[in-house]
Amino acid sequence: MIIAQENFRDEKLLQPKQIREKNGVKVKVASTTLSRIKGMLGAKIKPDILVKDIDVKDFDAIVFIGGIGAGQYWDDPIAHKLARKAFNSNKVVAAICIALVTLAHSGILKGKRATVWSSEIEKMRKKGAIITGKNVERDGNTITASGPFAAGEFGEEILKALKLFGQGKEVKSP
Numbered sequence: 001m002i003i004a005q006e007n008f009r010d011e012k013l014l015q016p017k018q019i020r021e022k023n024g025v026k027v028k029v030a031s032t033t034l035s036r037i038k039g040m041l042g043a044k045i046k047p048d049i050l051v052k053d054i055d056v057k058d059f060d061a062i063v064f065i066g067g068i069g070a071g072q073y074w075d076d077p078i079a080h081k082l083a084r085k086a087f088n089s090n091k092v093v094a095a096i097c098i099a100l101v102t103l104a105h106s107g108i109l110k111g112k113r114a115t116v117w118s119s120e121i122e123k124m125r126k127k128g129a130i131i132t133g134k135n136v137e138r139d140g141n142t143i144t145a146s147g148p149f150a151a152g153e154f155g156e157e158i159l160k161a162l163k164l165f166g167q168g169k170e171v172k173s174p
Helices: 010-022 068-073 077-088 097-106 118-126 148-166
Strands: 029-031 061-064 092-096 136-139 142-145
Touching: 010 148, 061 077, 061 097, 061 148, 068 097, 077 092, 077 097, 092 097, 092 148, 097 118, 097 142, 136 148, 142 148
Parallel strands: 061 092, 092 142
Antiparallel strands: 136 142
């Protein structure tokens, strides 16, 4: 499950989605609308489901996408509940760039290694995240990425974690 919004950053949504689909993973996109949403660079995508209708048990991963519109979910109680429920169910919970603020506000990054776009480092630290500065960071079932240049690596890391789930193994840090 990819959670996106108007003004998502195109490569942060499209590259991880394509990597998973190319490897046989079904990917759904959720938003607060079922109308087409547009990325910052012009990509358009039609969401499959509304965020409020997501049932975490139906998905192996919840992925929040960055871009200037990502702030829409920072203080959204529904997004926070989805992140916590997925995290507590040992599902993959991932976010790229400034979308990490949503995970931090949900409380799931406290004491976790994470990476984020430089503008949000202090917000993450205040919420208890341990910022590593890597392009992609995995700590247990959380996967975070710092920015658009890390979108491909982010998608690959999510795929690795999903393959572990498919084998019935607990997702652990590399």
